[in-house]
Amino acid sequence: MATHSLKHALFCAVVTLIIAYPILGLDLEARGTSVVLAGADTATVVSVLAAALVVFVFQLFRHRILGSLGTMPSLNPFANREPMPQDKRQRLETIALVVLVVAALIWPFFVSRGAVDLATLVLIYIMLALGLNVVVGLAGLLDLGYVAFYAVGAYTFALLHQYFGVSFWVALPVGAGLAATFGLLLGFPVLRLRGDYLAIVTLGFGEIIRILLNNMTWLTGGPNGIGGIPDPTVFGMEFGRRVKEEGNVSFHEIFDVAYSGSHKIIVLYLIALVLALFTALVIRRFTKMPVGRSWEALREDEIAARSLGLSRTAVKLSAFTIGAFFAGFAGTVFASKQGFISPESFVFLESAIILAIVVLGGMGSQLGVILAAVAVIILPELAREFSEYRMLIFGAAMVLMMVWRPQGLLPMRRIHIEINKQE
Amino acid sequence: MQDVLYFLQQLINGLTIGSAYALIAIGYTMVYGIIGMINFAHGEIYMIGAYTALITITGLASLGVAWLPLVLLVALICAMLVSSSMGWAVERVAYRPVRGRHRLIPLISAIGMSIFLQNYVHLAQGSRNIGFPALIEGGFQFGAADSFQTSISYMQITIFITTLICMTVLSLFISRSRIGRACRAVSQDLGMANLLGIDTNRIISATFVIGAALAAVAGLLLGMYYGSIDPLFGFIAGLKAFTAAVLGGIGSIPGAMLGGLILGVSESMTSGYLSGEYKDVVSFGLLILILLFKPTGLLGKPEVEKI
Numbered sequence: 001m002a003t004h005s006l007k008h009a010l011f012c013a014v015v016t017l018i019i020a021y022p023i024l025g026l027d028l029e030a031r032g033t034s035v036v037l038a039g040a041d042t043a044t045v046v047s048v049l050a051a052a053l054v055v056f057v058f059q060l061f062r063h064r065i066l067g068s069l070g071t072m073p074s075l076n077p078f079a080n081r082e083p084m085p086q087d088k089r090q091r092l093e094t095i096a097l098v099v100l101v102v103a104a105l106i107w108p109f110f111v112s113r114g115a116v117d118l119a120t121l122v123l124i125y126i127m128l129a130l131g132l133n134v135v136v137g138l139a140g141l142l143d144l145g146y147v148a149f150y151a152v153g154a155y156t157f158a159l160l161h162q163y164f165g166v167s168f169w170v171a172l173p174v175g176a177g178l179a180a181t182f183g184l185l186l187g188f189p190v191l192r193l194r195g196d197y198l199a200i201v202t203l204g205f206g207e208i209i210r211i212l213l214n215n216m217t218w219l220t221g222g223p224n225g226i227g228g229i230p231d232p233t234v235f236g237m238e239f240g241r242r243v244k245e246e247g248n249v250s251f252h253e254i255f256d257v258a259y260s261g262s263h264k265i266i267v268l269y270l271i272a273l274v275l276a277l278f279t280a281l282v283i284r285r286f287t288k289m290p291v292g293r294s295w296e297a298l299r300e301d302e303i304a305a306r307s308l309g310l311s312r313t314a315v316k317l318s319a320f321t322i323g324a325f326f327a328g329f330a331g332t333v334f335a336s337k338q339g340f341i342s343p344e345s346f347v348f349l350e351s352a353i354i355l356a357i358v359v360l361g362g363m364g365s366q367l368g369v370i371l372a373a374v375a376v377i378i379l380p381e382l383a384r385e386f387s388e389y390r391m392l393i394f395g396a397a398m399v400l401m402m403v404w405r406p407q408g409l410l411p412m413r414r415i416h417i418e419i420n421k422q423e
Numbered sequence: 424m425q426d427v428l429y430f431l432q433q434l435i436n437g438l439t440i441g442s443a444y445a446l447i448a449i450g451y452t453m454v455y456g457i458i459g460m461i462n463f464a465h466g467e468i469y470m471i472g473a474y475t476a477l478i479t480i481t482g483l484a485s486l487g488v489a490w491l492p493l494v495l496l497v498a499l500i501c502a503m504l505v506s507s508s509m510g511w512a513v514e515r516v517a518y519r520p521v522r523g524r525h526r527l528i529p530l531i532s533a534i535g536m537s538i539f540l541q542n543y544v545h546l547a548q549g550s551r552n553i554g555f556p557a558l559i560e561g562g563f564q565f566g567a568a569d570s571f572q573t574s575i576s577y578m579q580i581t582i583f584i585t586t587l588i589c590m591t592v593l594s595l596f597i598s599r600s601r602i603g604r605a606c607r608a609v610s611q612d613l614g615m616a617n618l619l620g621i622d623t624n625r626i627i628s629a630t631f632v633i634g635a636a637l638a639a640v641a642g643l644l645l646g647m648y649y650g651s652i653d654p655l656f657g658f659i660a661g662l663k664a665f666t667a668a669v670l671g672g673i674g675s676i677p678g679a680m681l682g683g684l685i686l687g688v689s690e691s692m693t694s695g696y697l698s699g700e701y702k703d704v705v706s707f708g709l710l711i712l713i714l715l716f717k718p719t720g721l722l723g724k725p726e727v728e729k730i
Contacts, residue, residue: 018508022501023471024547026478035553037481142527189715196461197714199530200669203662204707215700348658352534359531392542398535403520406528 009059016052024048093367104273108266116262116269118381120337123272124330126373127279129357130366131326134283136355137363138292139319140299141191142199144351145206149179149324151213151346153331158226158341159219168232172275172332179328180321187320191313206351213343225342229335231264232271272333279326280366286322295319296364356398362408372409428566428573433695434688439579439648441687442586446641447664448671448679449593450510450634456610456674457630458522463533464513465638466661467540470654472506472639473646474544477555484556491558495643502639509540510635511628519624537658545654552653555646582644589640590680593633597676602629610674659703663690666710672723681721685709 025045027038039045058065108116128150135143156175160166166174190201213220220226286292294315297305306312335341353376361372380390401408447469454462479498488494517536521529562576597603608616609626617623645660646652667686671678686706693705713720 015508015512018505019512022475022478022505023544026482028474028478028481028548028553030551030553035477035481035556037478037485136527140527142530190711193714193718196455196459196526196530197669197718199461200665201711201714204666204710207662208704208707211700211704215698349538352538355531355534359527363527388546389542391538392546395535395537395539395542399517399532399539402528402532402535403517406521406524 005060005062009056009062012059013052013056016055017048020048020051021045101277105270108269113262113265116265117337118378120265120269120272120333122374122377123269123276124334124337125354125357125377126276126370127272127326127330127333128354129361129369129373130276130279130283131323131330132354133358133361133364133366133369134286134295134319134326135323136358137365137369138287138299139295139316141316141320142196143202143320143323144199144348144355145202145204145209146323146327146354147346147348147351148202148206148209149183149327150331150334150350151209151343152179152182152324153328154335154341154345155213155220155226155331156328157332157335158229161229162226168230168332168336172329175332176325176328179331180325183321183324184317187317187324188313191316191320203348203351206346206348210343210346213346221342223342223344225340225344227340229339229341231268231339232336234267234271268337272337275329275333279329280370283322283326284366291315291318353394356394359398359406360401360408362411365408365410368408368410425566425571428571429695431565432571432573433691435573435575435579436695437688437691438684439582439687440645440691441667441684442680443582443641443645443648443683444660444664444667444687445680445683446586446589446637446644447660448668448683449637449676450631451665452668452671452673452676452679453606453610453630453634455668457606457613457627458518458529460518460526460529461533461665462518462631462634463530463661464517464536464540465634466657466659466664467537467544468506468509468513468635468657469638469642469660469664470652470657471509471540471544472502472635472642473555473652473656474548474642475505475639476502476643476646477553477652480556480558495558499640499643502643503636506635506639506642507632510631510638513540514628514631519627537661541654541658548654550654552651552656554651555649557650558647578648582648585640585644589637593637593676596633602626606630663706666706669710669720670713672720675720675722675724678720678722685721 025040025048027040029036029038108119128146132143132146135141135146153175156178157166157168157171160171160174186202186205190198193201214223216222287296294305294310295318297308298310298312298315302312305315334345338345357372357376358369360376361368361370380387380394383390386393447465450465450468451462454460454465476498479501480494483494483497488497513536517532518529521532557578559576559578559581562574562579564572564574566572597606605616605621605626606629608619608621609623613623616626641660663686664683667682668679669682670685671680671682686709689709690702690706693699693702697705
């Protein structure tokens with residue numbers, strides 16, 4: 001046993017060296033037209049060797065280390081606690097939710113513009129993640145091209161404004177509706193595919209949409225994108241310094257307050273907050289309706305659900321369409337927030353980030369998904385000095401999360417009825 | 424006559440790219456055949472193979488080694504070694520602990536691994552694309568000198584022949600060797616193979632190593648063919664190769680070859696007759712159509728749903 005683990009540890013250390021040294025230790029540098037090889041600095045080489053040593057020691061004493069980890073007291077003191085009674089839990093949840101919403105409403109008036117702007121972005125991701133949560137978390141359909149529907153929403157608003165001068169409030173339902181139509185059209189043929197194929201087809205669809213946006217220059221401006229997308233108005237009031245559209249009035253003139261650049265940002269934040277709340281409430285309602293129950297039923301056991309008379313296509317299609325609808329919703333808000341969109345914003349990585357939020361939060365759990373969206377978007381901003389390593393850490397975190405806590409931060413707890421035990 | 428020559432040229436280009444896709448597709452198809460997961464990080468392993476090959480070639484050039492067959496052979500061996508180690512390590516770290524869980528979980532782990540590896544190379548080697556020296560130059564020309572000429576470069580011939588050799592060796596390995604037989608047994612029924620005394624963990628590792636080695640070969644070949652590489656170079660190629668694997672019927676090795684060739688030809692026909700920008704649209708569109716009308720792919724076996 002001892003020689004076996006020694007051999008194994010040695011092998012692992014050598015593999016570490018092989019995969020780390022050529023890529024990290026030897027740098028390719030372009031000098032003019034030719035490429036030369038430069039050795040990296042000593043620190044890198046030493047750390048590669050150190051990494052190999054760590055792997056060696058860990059693999060050698062693997063059983064002992066893992067064994068002692070197992071006997072350590074649990075970090076989470078609540079891990080083995082009985083779950084709270086259901087009515088108490090629901091009451092607590094309601095209180096927490098109300099406090100959260102009130103705090104979110106007051107908060108932007110006391111902080112900097114940058115923070116509010118970031119919060120708006122978080123709200124957009126919350127909308128996206130809640131929508132994807134319906135598709136992946138509740139219905140169990142793996143959609144890797146979710147960003148396509150987001151793009152449809154954003155581009156609908158941008159194009160409608162560019163060609164017809166349509167305002168935000170008209171574009172919002174139109175964009176969401178169009179995204180839902182795309183979802184319906186794509187979903188109809190592909191939803192009978194098995195899980196992994198569905199993932200790849202949706203991924204391909206996402207790429208197709210992005211390539212089309214990139215190349216239909218006559219319509220979408222190609223890689224240059226579309227600019228000049230207006231901010232939302234509230235009852236015909238604009239929040240800029242000057243009124244851009246005829247018939248509108250400006251906010252600071254009507255209320256006779258000094259113009260401030262933060263009005264616009266706060267209003268956008270509040271609109272995003274209202275829309276995110278709307279998304280959350282609508283989806284919450286859906287999960288309690290027969291259609292929501294049938295999503296979960298089909299996810300858990302397709303054959304049983306079908307033998308109880310559920311139509312597989314109809315149920316899956318409804319989830320897919322609703323998910324796409326909210327992506328279009330978020331897309332419209334995003335276009336309005338940025339004022340400029342280009343295909344760059346709708347790459348596969350976006351889909352992966354949204355999926356990571358859903359998985360991190362705990363598939364199906366709304367509160368978990370919201371918390372995860374906050375964490376995934378805010379944490380990289382806080383760690384700006386590590387911005388180079390951001391995506392590296394993001395990828396590693398995705399893997400580690402799957403290995404250690406695949407159920408997510410706050411796993412979904414289904415509503416259930418407890419039957420009193422007979423004494 | 425000229426049209427025929429033009430068509431031939433597109434066909435040759437397509438078959439060249441397609442055979443390299445087929446090499447990458449083998450990795451996807453074998454892994455899927457055995458553990459039923461999409462190894463999303465496979466494209467990145469191919470990219471790492473290309474980087475290692477370039478590092479080796481540059482290193483040898485600075486040492487003054489100039490004999491071409493030696494340079495290529497050493498680069499190939501180094502690339503295969505690093506890529507297969509990477510494939511092994513990826514399976515060990517990211518896939519083995521999550522094996523057997525809900526099917527979404529390995530897939531997300533794989534996506535995370537893919538993002539990680541992309542950024543690993545990005546941080547270590549920079550994000551700019553680096554020129555890959557064209558070591559094999561020249562070729563044959565057909566057709567009259569004053570009109571369109573069909574050309575086959577030596578590079579294209581090298582890609583063909585290397586792919587052919589790799590595929591033959593792989594087929595022999597799978598059909599004759601002990602490990603190959605074990606691979607087939609595991610892909611038919613993992614649990615049963617385990618009961619019969621096959622070390623399934625080792626076989627799964629072997630699958631990853633073989634797939635990664637073939638991806639490294641493709642990395643060297645396509646790196647030279649395209650003339651430059653960058654850290655994102657694996658992503659699209661990986662998607663294409665996966666498409667090829669699905670086209671041919673995932674889990675089937677001849678299917679991967681057929682799928683790769685079909686994909687390569689349809690791509691080069693699109694860029695030759697329509698526009699280069701739409702070639703990705705055509706290949707993904709082809710994938711969607713195939714899946715709609717023949718979900719098991721061209722050579723795949725129909726799957727029986729057991730209750």
